[in-house]
Amino acid sequence: MSFYISVDPGNKKCGLLLADIKSGKVIEAGIAPLNKFSDFVASWNEKYSINKIIIGDGTNCTKIENKLKQKKILNLNYVNETGSTLRARFRYWEIWPPNYFIRWLPQEILFPPENLDAIVALILLEDFLNFTFIWPEKVDIKTWP
Template sequence: MSLYISIDPGMKKCGLLLADIKSGKVLEAGIASFNKCSDLVSLWNEDYQICKIIIGDGTNCKNIVNQLKKNKLTNINYVNERGSTLRARFRYWEIWPPNFLIRWMPKEILFPPENLDAIVALILLEDFLNYTFDWPDKVSIKIWL
């Protein structure tokens, strides 16, 4: 497997995503508190032998990278995350289309019912690789706080 981790860094929480490049599928996704983010990435690295870590270059990026480096995680790549949260709203509705009644409403006025941090991490990875990933039905957004 060729696995990548993508991180959407935030002040209090981070979006995390584990994806297999060869199959083009998301394996795990969720939201972790700032304190648990690097521990979870380390755990995934032990379990899966990660090839690369992708991280958005915005809010709190440097602090998370410092934590990752303390845990001896390298091969970190930065991605410009400008506009990724807005794009994640649209990507959310592509993955989980709205029901019939609201399907016809403009997507600009629809707000997804869930936190978008994991979807932003997906957007960052897709931007880095210039590739659109599959999100299997069995993969739910977990919360590690």
């Protein structure tokens, strides 16, 4: 298998996503505090044979890079994250389509009920690989303390 990690860096939290390139599926996703995200990345790096780690080039990307390098994680790649949060709103509704009458409303006015950081991490990975991943029903967005 060929695993990638994607990180959406933020000021207080990071969106994290683990995906298998060969199956085209998301394996795990969540939101971690900035001071603990590197522990989750290191854990995934030990458990899986990670090929690359994709990081959004915006907010706190240098801090993210430094924290990962402290844990001897060096296979880092950057991707432009301009507009990724807005695009994540639309991607959210592709993965979990609205039901009933809500589906008839324009998506521009719908706000997803979830925090979008993990979906932004998905967008970053999809942009980097120019590939659309499948989000299995069993994969929930976790919020790690």
